[in-house]
Amino acid sequence: MLIAFDSTQQALRMEMLLEYIEIDIDLCPTPKQVTAGCALSIRFPDEDEHRVWEVIRTEKVEIRGMFREIGDEFEELAAP
Numbered sequence: 001m002l003i004a005f006d007s008t009q010q011a012l013r014m015e016m017l018l019e020y021i022e023i024d025i026d027l028c029p030t031p032k033q034v035t036a037g038c039a040l041s042i043r044f045p046d047e048d049e050h051r052v053w054e055v056i057r058t059e060k061v062e063i064r065g066m067f068r069e070i071g072d073e074f075e076e077l078a079a080p
Contacts, residue, residue: 001044002074003052004030004064006037014042014061021055023048033074036064053080 067074
């Protein structure tokens, strides 16, 4: 799974929040297939999707979108 952001500040804030609840993440460059205002994205395991949505909702983190990687493509997911 991948989260894209419009600002570096929000990406770094989300990184801190997810590390705090011990979700295994990888801060990485935003893939060229994903349009975002920030060059940083966060990858995390599929099984943590619900926990990540909860953090986004409760902490009011501003994201560009959450995406599932399918081969070389990225499918945007709707918030639950």
